[in-house]
Amino acid sequence: MFNYFPSIKSSDLVEGFVSPEEFLYQIKSGEDYANKVLEAREIYKSNKENYTLFKQTNLPCYSLNFTFNKIRSNDTINEASGYIYLDIDNNLEIELGNPLIFASWVSLSGHGRGVLVKVNGLNKANFSYTYNEISRELSIHSDNGARKATQVNVLSYDPDLYLNNTSNTFLAISKKDQYSTKKTKKTIGTVMGSEFHNLRFDNLDELIENIEFDGEVIYDFKQKIKYADAYIPFGGYQEGYRNNGLCGYAYQVRALNPKVNFKTLYNLLKIVNQEQCHPPLHNFKIRKIVESVMEIKNFAPIMNKTRRFVYNKDYQLNVSQRKSEMMRLINAGRTENSKIKIENAIYDWDFETMGKITQKGIRSITGLNLKTIKKYYPLYKSDIKLLNDNYAKNS
Template sequence: MFKIFTNLFTKNSTKTIEKIQQVVDYIKDSSRPEVKEIKKLRALQKGTPEFNSIKKQLPLILWNFTTDGKRRIKNIIQSTGYIYYDIDNNLDFQFNKNYFTAYWKSVSSTGYGCLVKVSGVNKNNFKEAFTDIAGQLNIPFDYKAGDMVRANILSYDPNVYYNPNAHTFDCTCYSSVDNADVKKNHHSISKDILFNSYIWNGENTPIRYDNLQEKIAEKDRVYDENGVCDLKDGKLYYSSVVIPKTIKEGQRNHILSNIAIKIIALNPELQDNRLFGFISKINSSCCIVPMKNDEIQTICSTVLGKRSEFIPYNNAARRFLFDPQKQFQKGEKQKLAITYLNKCRGEEKKQLISHAFSDLLSECRKFKIKDILEETKVSPTTINKYLPIILIEEYRNEIEGIQQFFNAKKQIQKLVTVPA
């Protein structure tokens, strides 16, 4: 059951589509009233005011979970039986058609939307299932799309692919604990002698817990005057092993197997006895009720028997890279990252206000700051901070034309009194 919303501003669903076949038919239906607008949008530059204005008016769908009609986690009823992935700005992705129930061109026609069929997904294990399945299928997904109740635009694609017999991913084995909780409850491997004491191959080479440095070396990067490379939307994705400090009895087999797979993927030449010793140490140190040795042996034997099948998959991301020559301490990196994030958020809000102001002007009717607030949903303080700057930067020479529509004397006065 899929919940449909008229547009971005609709708080409650206005329609329900029962079956995936019906949704697929809807995506390829050229008689839909909004298809004309989608075609118009595709002819525009992505991110422009007109593009965004059209996008906001298109119908949305909740792919991952059905709700009681609202788009909130607390209103979730159950999984739809599918997980949705965005593949942005990539038309070259090769889909393994045995594993995808459907895929279609995105609303901007610069990427894809796609669905995989799942069973056993719930609110607690969704994030883990989302990330692991993406890794197995090598999907270069948008992390933002991993929101359980994220609504996506119902695109139009007459050539949408649909395979009702695609593979179903069984997710009952995934942890009943949210990944966020696991990450709060994990060892700092870089400081943990317990795990760093494990070396392998007789050459004093430590086990790899991630391939971050390898990925950094492959990435084109330019550091600014502060020694920071802000990748923004082009984040660096890499594979990382997370070891919980405590593992509950019902989660032991899954978590230890998952760790063993990731360790082998990152260390393909790891000796069998080293893997057994490593997983045994985690078992005895982290499991509230440790598993028996023969159970650990079974886990390791199963993983080692398939070692050639495992490759590192991305389950972690970095937006900021730091110049190694600067030798920043951890606290310094955190402060710099916060500074850059705050600056970026400010620019995003400024852009949002600018687009809303432009949209309101285009309607050729009188409007006030309260109308901008309604459009943007940002705080009055943020409006007051950025609107004068926008007026000065973008509308300095159009003040007379603006005054007949925009009735905000203080902002107009600031614009007029600033020297040219």
């Protein structure tokens, strides 16, 4: 159900409820309000300020994301409507054939579109993330100003309203799950005992095995190094992407574990299918995928990720500690780069053109911040004095 309100100006208190079917019928038929919508579009063409005032006071509006307990606010959300509303400004040409789109109509101004998508698991915490993810899936630039759980949509009129009753349902991801499938990797062993305990889901061990950490917590390659990772994208695999997604995942797991047997890979893929495919495929299709992957003779891991830093396994670091160590090395690298730039500027100084060496002169050559130059200037002060004195004697 959707809540409705007399107007934007009077949208604090819930007026009542309408079904999605009633809401869409009102847009398509224009019953009661078509003339006012057409009037709003004429006003929009000539005076945007008058249009805004008309829009806020003359037409009813609806909350399409959540229903509310009497008062429309984040604190009074009652439940999700089962849909999410996306607002698109100044663009009428979107791909209506996308299987995620349940309904779409021309907006009140006549220059944009409203889009409804079916969603499971939507809540206040994951609303913004879900709004952005669906926008990305639809390849649209949705209005960030409408990215609010409490957003209301002013009634429009579109006799050509698009409706797809068999559209896909997007699975909203809770905030704690908003990371790539390290979740699957970490929990898979506990789901079915020790069967997956020895499986590799990346080949970072190959990067680390020849590194001499010398007691250090972290190692910096100084550049991004490619490695292979069996991962699942945010939100798992939606309908239309499940088969290819699971094939790629199964191939990568087998390539990282050349001795994996059919039973283990099949059991792993069944779990991934149930947890990450929306909706899951039938098990006979999972079996076909595993059979085809196991028949591949020449296979090698796909180097699909990059990493600059690796961590010493002798230390048990949490995420915060890892980030801290990484930033320490990055900042140390910046320090070295700054020093090298200053040194090059000093020892390659063109006295004929620049005159004596100064901090401002170093800044003009290196492009470094003056505070950075002042910080390291004392390290080179004696050399600079010597070079400047020599220049003064010979000039």
